[in-house]
Each structure stands twice: as structure tokens, then as C-alpha cells.
Amino acid sequence: CDIIPYPLVSELKALNREQLMVTNEVSPNVSFWAFNTQKEPFDDPLVRQALSHAINREAIIQTIYYGNAELAQSILPPTSWAYDDRGIQYQYDPEKARRLLQEAGHSSLDITIWAMPVQRVYNPNARRMAELMQSDLAQIGVSARIVSYEWNTFRRRLSRGEHDTVLIGWYADNADPDNFFRPLLSCAAVATGGNRANWCHTGFDQLLYSAIATTNPEERKALYRSAQHLLNQQQPLLPIAHSKRFQAQQKSISGVELPPYGGINFRLATKKPVQEQSQ
Template sequence: SDAPYHSVGGGFYPFFAATGLDQLISQVQKVDPYTVDIILTHPDSSFLANLATDFAIILSKEYADQLASNRQRELIDKRPIGTGPFKFVAFKKDYYIRYQRHESYWRQGPSIERLVFSITPNANKRMLKLVTGECDVIPYPLVSELKSLNRKEIEVRSEVSPNVSFWAFNTQRPPFDDPKVRQALSYAINREAIIDTIYYGNAELAESILPPTSWASSDAELKYHYNPEKARKMLREAGIPRGFKMDIWAIPVQRVYNPNARRMAELMQSDLAEVGVDARIISYEWNTFRRRLSRSEHDTVLIGWYADNADPDNFFRPLLSCAAVASGSNRANWCHNGFDQILYQAISTTDNAQRKQLYHSAQQLLMQQQPLLPIAHSMRYQAQREYVKGVELPPYGGISFRLAGKELPAQ
């Protein structure tokens, strides 16, 4: 925390805190110009996976020293430099980011000279820009409109995506501190209808917070099937009166794990009305939403997670550990010492068979305590003009333009 760049950008690092990275690294020692030793305070089998993610980039010390000497440390976030295939040119908030090809890139790079990100949060506007040729590639095309993109000049690509959407209960706020209430509300939700209506079938019903593609996923039978009669009975047994009022916060932005949280909340609102619960839907502008969510003002929230790497720990500690409550990334505000102990046992061994058993135990405990209801694992889509070549859709997010090029049809 006394490092000269620690406070740049606010000095708040929720992922590092939630995964214990801030307590894990003891020293970083230079061995030679191309080698460092990273000394850990304790074993952590997820460390290499975390080290390989996009947020663990190496920044230029020479550049950092230059900015510090000119009292311009904050520019390290606003005017970045690095060793990638493109060089940063300009950024205009809410409008665009401009790049140009890095001629001295160390390996094979793109054939295009310029790359422009046109910042377009509205999915309909993105689709229109693609169809009219104003842009070449769009992420997150509307799943409801995929069939309309079935035309010669447009290609739709898909990728099995390590993500999950979920409904998190604020377990520090009564009556959601009672597992029976959380279980009852989970039985009230028709998730199959959500898969059909919100994802148009382009998602898989979530049996766990872990996607089925994870090597640690459990094949345990899904517990919370849609059962409004059971939900009503359990709510009354838990002392929840008919007409009980609660909030569902719905993220106001489109995400790969949830293409339309507002519409999903409306379906859930209708389901909850069937069991005597009066749910109000709340949404704010995204920055306000995140700020108020971090202050735990919500009863429940529809949100989700996109994995940074293939290690199963990436779905557990950042979302559900006690440390993640303190850092703000645990939206259920659920701290269970037994669950934490299982997670730390799992990262303390390199035996994958043992780790798998521990993660199965963690998933069983989650189903019993039900701090959140997993809803869906969604396919990820990208649409582009047919002449675009070499644009990759990496499994862990983002779009790779490293080999981007154009192959225009012959006139």
C-alpha cells in the first residue's frame, strides 16, 4: 500500500482482495533480465491461473518512473503503453478509443493499420451499425435477432463461454438471512421459462455456479426445480406473510451472461406474485447501480460472472468468500467459515482429484445455504462482416484483433 502507484485509480482492488492475492505475494525478486522469483506466503494452486489473466499485465517501470518524476502518475491509466499489436492513439469518453498498428510488435501482428472501438452500449444501435456497414465487428448481438443476421455479408460466431447469471440474496438483510427463505424464493422461479424467453434457448440451465465445462463441476441433481406450491408452503413456514414486499435489482447493461436483466426481472416478478410476494424492480444508471450495490442497499440482485481463467477457484473466492464480502464483489454478502475453509483447502493442494472432491463439497454446501440462485450459462456470440478475417473470440472474454485483416471480395 506504500508503493508509489498503489493509490492511482482509487487504490481499491476488489478482485485481489477477494482472491487473497494481496496477502499471498511476499516478495518479487529479480533473478536476471528475463526472470523473477515470486515468493508466496503460503501454497495456492490457483496462483498461476490468476497470474495469466488480463488484469495481471506487466507495466513499464521506465514509463512509470518518467511519469512519477513529472508528477503525472495518473496518466499510466489514461495513456497506456505496452508491447501489444496496437499502439494507443486517443480516447474520448463514451465515444471512441483509437489505436494504430504497432510496427515493432514482437510477433506476427495485424494487417490492418487502424483499429477504432466505437463505444455503443445500445445493442440495437450496434446491430444497425453492423448491418449498414458503419462498423465491421460487434460483440453481444441481440440473441432475439440472430436469425435476422443470417445473411451472406454477415457472419455470426459463437463460443462456449465460462459464465453464469445468478440471483443473489443480500444475506445480511432480514429475512434473506434465513436459508429457508432463500430456498423458498428459489423454488418460486421458473428458470426454464427464462432460458426460453431471455436467451431464446441459447443458454443452459445452471445446476451450479460452476459451468458444466469446468473440470470441477458436480453432476449432483439440480435441487431447485420450479415448484410454486412448495415455495408458498416454505414461505409461510418461515413466517413470511402473503403480500411480503421486496426488491429485485437488475443490472442496466447487457452482459454475455444476461442479455436483458430488466426483462428477466419482470418474469421473476410475475413468478413471485404467484407465491404471494410483491417484488419491485430497481435499476439505475450503471455507475450509480454499482456504487449503491457496493453499499449493500439491495434486497436481491440479478447479476452474474464471467470467468477470468479456467481454474474453478475463479468462480468461488471472488464471488462467495468472506474476503469478497469485505472487498464488495460478494453480492450476497454471505460469509460462511465452513465454506471458506473448503475453498482454502482446495487451493492448498495441487492434487486435482482432491480439489475436485472439495469443490463438490463446496457446491453441496451452496445448495443447502442458497446465498444465490444460479440461473443460466449462456453461449457467447459475435457478429462481423464476412470480409473480416483473423478476429478471434477468446473463451475468457474480450475480442482478439492481433491477426485482424480484411479480405474484400473481388469487384
């Protein structure tokens, strides 16, 4: 094997770096924890904020991604031209989580976390991630039961809104911010089933439509940044991580770049002859 486009993050340390070259970059993806805002008590922003502050996302990145991911401060990855994390706070703060939960009128809660039964680039182990979150939530008096089904059943029941919360994610096929916001959080996406938070906010939708309508790059950037700050206030979901994409190849191979949107391109690939490799 000359090239592996998707080596498992758990196996990166085992790769022989004397023979192999490993490259990586932050991919246009995000994993997140979505709250079903059409169900009580997740229709209350205070409850959503409380649950978000209870989650130790740094521990998740070390345990689930083996440190090979960036902590998400927005749905948008930091490589996006509209990314803005100024004033946006998703810190791990159990004391604040308990306080917000009490402010919302709850001393305890019983919830479910739906965990994908499949492995994805943005989330290599949703079940294990749910277990870590289950432990975090117990510290603030929230009992979380983990739910999972066969993948087709999981998606069907998810689209019907049967979940309380769900660990899911998104992998964009282009860099435009609208390719994150509209499929995941617009009112139209509630009807199509892509909006796993079932969250429809007319103010947020208006920001998206205004951003699409303008041809001024700075104005468009400002609108998308306002959208990110509105999401931070309303908290329909908690961004968790932007995973890195890795590619491992024999050092005898050159000319194979790491495409940001997946796949692999051998058009410019070259390989040293065996006699050159042995010199």
C-alpha cells in the first residue's frame, strides 16, 4: 500500500514515521450535540445553555479524537472566511451549568442522548462520546440514557423528531458559510429533516437571506458573524470539534496533495524507482 487517505486516528502513533509521511489539515466538518427544541425542556435556551456548560469538550477531543481535532467555537471551522469566535463562550463550567438549570426551574432532568451507530470523519466514536457526556451530565444532576439503532432506523426516527438530543455532524462540500448554516439550522431544513435541532428562528433565517442577497463581501461576513453570535445566545446545538483529515503515504511517493473536501487525486503522483529508494 503506497497511500492511505483515511488512516484511523487511533492508529496514527503506530505508523512508522521513518518510512511514511503523514500530512493533515482541518477539514470543513463539525461534530455537534443538537437539542430537539420542539420538546420540553429543550425549548428553553437556559436549559440548552446549562447542558452545554456541563460538557468537557477538551476531554472529548483527547479521548475520542486522540488530540487530532480542534475544539469547535462555532459551527463554522476556523478555516472559514466568516469564522468569528470573539465573545462566543462554550466553556466547561459545571457550577454555571447547575445554576442555569436551577434558574430554568429544574433541579434534575432525565434525558436521552442519541448516538450514531456508524463511524464518520467528524465523529469516529459517537457511542463512547455519549458515555463521556453521560458522566459529565451526572455531575449536575442530569441522568442521560444513551440510545442507538441500526443506521437506517436511526436516521428515520431522527427525522421524525423522536430524539431528545443527538450526537451528529456535518461535512461540507464547499467552503461557503451558507453550506453550514442553511442545511443545519434554517427553518426550511426543519421540514427537510436536516435541522436536527428542529430549531426555527425567523431572525436567524433573515440573517441568512440577507447574507445571500448582498454582493458586498464585508457586509456578508458581518451578517454571518451576527448569525454565529445569535446561535451562541440561543444554543440550539453545542459545537464539539472540527476533526483533522490525515493522509499517510510512503516517502517514495510525491505529488499527491491532501484535498480539503475528501477523495484523493493521483494526477501528479510520482514514485521513486526501487533502486533510488535503496540508496
